[in-house]
Amino acid sequence: MLRLEQIKLPVEHEDVDIRKAILKRLKIPASNLIDYRVIKRSIDARKHNQIRFIYSVDVEVKEESSLLSRYASNHQIRKISEWSYREVVSASQNLPDSNTLRPVVVGAGPCGYFAALLLAQMGLRPLLLERGQEIKDRTCQTFGFWKGKCSFNPESNVQFGEGGAGTFSDGKLYSQKTDPKRYGRKVLEELVRSGASSEILTLARPHIGTFKLATVVRGMRARILELGGEIRFNTRVDDVLLESHERSSNSRKQYQIVGLKLQDGTEISSRHVVFAVGHSARDSFLMLEKKGVLLQPKLFSIGFRVEHPQLLIDKARWGSMAGHPKLGPAEYKLVYHSRSGRCVYSFCMCPGGLVVGSTSEKDCVVTNGMSQHSRNERNANSALVVNLLPIDFQKFERWSGDPMAGIALQRSLEKKAFLLGGGEIFCTCAEA
Ligand SMILES: Cc1cc2nc3c(=O)[nH]c(=O)nc-3n(C[C@H](O)[C@H](O)[C@H](O)COP(=O)(O)OP(=O)(O)OC[C@H]3O[C@@H](n4cnc5c(N)ncnc54)[C@H](O)[C@@H]3O)c2cc1C
Structure with missing residues (x-):
């Protein structure tokens, strides 16, 4: 597979022009091009009278090695390795029978939903707890509040509830982080599998948009449930249950999480908890601090x-x-x-x-x-x-x-x- 960068086309172009540009760049006959896939599309608008679309494409060609040696010094043509993510274990291979082994994820924002999805894909049947409402009720509540028709709900609002803080957003999906392990690609592919448009896989600055995001969030929920996960809404975690162990070497105590206490007093046993409570759960941060969990301030x-x-x-x-x-x-x-x-x-x-x-x-x-x-x-x-x-x-x-x-x-x-x-x-x- 070859990656071709910086294929520039005028604003008025058709899909067939991308193919023609690949053949021209590689100087090969059409019969030698097996397939191609657009990886990224961006816009160069530095000159108003010459706005261009810029493509990066992955191409499969005949006689790849001879092309590679011909273009050895060209940085815009390079070999890339094929890759795939480790595939999902089927739900029937569920590992934990006992509740204490079952992982619990707190928070159904992007972090919590992806953690739960991956745990579910590994066959671990996660339990996901979210203080806010499921997306349909949350949307009514939040839009009702904006229009002055609903009272403010501190448990379910634009920050809290299924989908997390970015649910009613522009849904921008890019970051400036380098991503050598292609985790970003995995995220985008899972979003597409959950209902997002496949264009997010190619646009340089993809976004989903508020109402489409709600559909994607429902899609992710369905996939976690299908794989044996469980999700409880309107369920706030108010405390962590810890077990202390004396460490013989320096007699300092070590703590192991053994469960969670919910708002209604119910206790849930688990020794594996992911706290994905986002940046606005100030009460939860305070609770963790009081329990002696190390919190580190971050500049913002x-x-x-x-x-x-x-x-x-x-x-x-x-x-x-x-x-x-x-x-x-x-x-x-x-x-x-x-x-x-x-x-x-x-x-x-x-x-x-x-x-x-x-x-x-x-x-x-x-x-x-x-x-x-x-x-x-x-x-x-x-x-x-x-x-x-x-x-x-x-x-x-x-x-x-x-x-x-x-x-x-x-x-x-x-x-x-x-x-x-x-x-x-x-x-x-x-x-x-
Ligand atoms: C209006 C808006 C627009 C935004 N636009 C974008 C954008 O376009 N692109 C972008 O990248 N980012 C955007 N962001 C930022 C983005 O939403 C956050 O960075 C992201 O949501 C963080 O994800 P998270 O899963 O860590 O936390 P969150 O999304 O905050 O999710 C945490 C979840 O945990 C739940 N929770 C908290 N405490 C508890 C508890 N004790 N028990 C149970 N559940 C709990 C909350 O209800 C919440 O649903 C936007 C944010 C807002 C508010």
């Missing part, structure tokens, strides 16, 4: 959302080609490095989307962006954020390096924003 960025007409961005990026259906709504990314060591940058830009209220706590304001798959709302939005430094947290620390200081800082800003926004507007929806 903070800012606000800006909105502007999508047409403005399209014209700035695509020039006279703005509005061309093949280009779709344009995106942008801005970065400014100041001499003070701070960096201000745009983040999570949502073309043709909406700014939405995203708090999971009463009397706070948090904003985020979302869009549908079509990205056809009038406005674009993005977050403008600045990186925080340890000095920003000092006022909120109980002791040096306090892992909860970042949360105290977030909360203080969220509460101020709530008051500045008039407070009582959100109060009408907040009964909890």
Whole structure:
């Protein structure tokens, strides 16, 4: 298999032109091209009068080794190895009979759902516990809250519930991490198997969009259940049950998790628990800290959302080609490095989307962006954020390096924003 990079085609091109470009690049007759697959498609809009689509393709050809030696010095033509993921064990090969061996996953966000899916694929029949509602009820609840028709539910909202925090989002699926083991590809393939469009496998900056995401989330749930997993919604984990062991070498105690305590007092036994509670489960972080679990603070960025007409961005990026259906709504990314060591940058830009209220706590304001798959709302939005430094947290620390200081800082800003926004507007929806 050969990987060909940087195949450039004008905006107005057909699929057959990709094939022609491959033959031209390799200088081979059509009969020598067995098959090809588009791996990535991006847009080069640096010159408005010369916008191009750029393709990376994997091709299967006859006489591959002679082509490889002919193009040995060409970095845009290289051999790639075939790969596949280790395949699923069938559900009938379930390993754990005893409940204490059955793995439990806490949280049905992307992390929890993928952990549960992989455990289920290994035949381990995971039990997944989620504090929020299943996606249909959660969607009614969240959209009802945005429209002022439902009261705020601290257990099931834009952050909490089946699908996790990104369910009502733009569904952007790219990251800047290098991925030599192709875990990202595995994630994309599983999303397609759960109902996402196969275009996410090729676009350089794929996204799913809010309502399609809900379908994908239902698809993942069905696959976990089919493989023998179990999912309980409206089930909050409030405590971890630990067993202590004396370590003979230094007489320090070691702890083993043996179970979980739920909101209603029920206890569940398990010695294998994945905590996938996301970044907003502040009560769960506090509970873990009180139990002596080591928590480490992580620096993050903070800012606000800006909105502007999508047409403005399209014209700035695509020039006279703005509005061309093949280009779709344009995106942008801005970065400014100041001499003070701070960096201000745009983040999570949502073309043709909406700014939405995203708090999971009463009397706070948090904003985020979302869009549908079509990205056809009038406005674009993005977050403008600045990186925080340890000095920003000092006022909120109980002791040096306090892992909860970042949360105290977030909360203080969220509460101020709530008051500045008039407070009582959100109060009408907040009964909890
Ligand atoms: C509006 C919005 C738009 C976003 N857009 C994007 C985007 O386009 N692309 C992108 O990559 N990221 C986006 N994000 C960020 C993304 O959603 C998160 O990075 C991601 O959801 C983190 O996944 P997670 O599984 O770790 O945690 P979460 O998604 O936060 O899931 C954690 C789950 O655990 C549950 N839980 C918490 N505590 C307990 C408990 N004690 N017991 C039981 N269950 C519990 C919660 O209810 C939740 O469902 C967006 C976020 C928001 C809010």
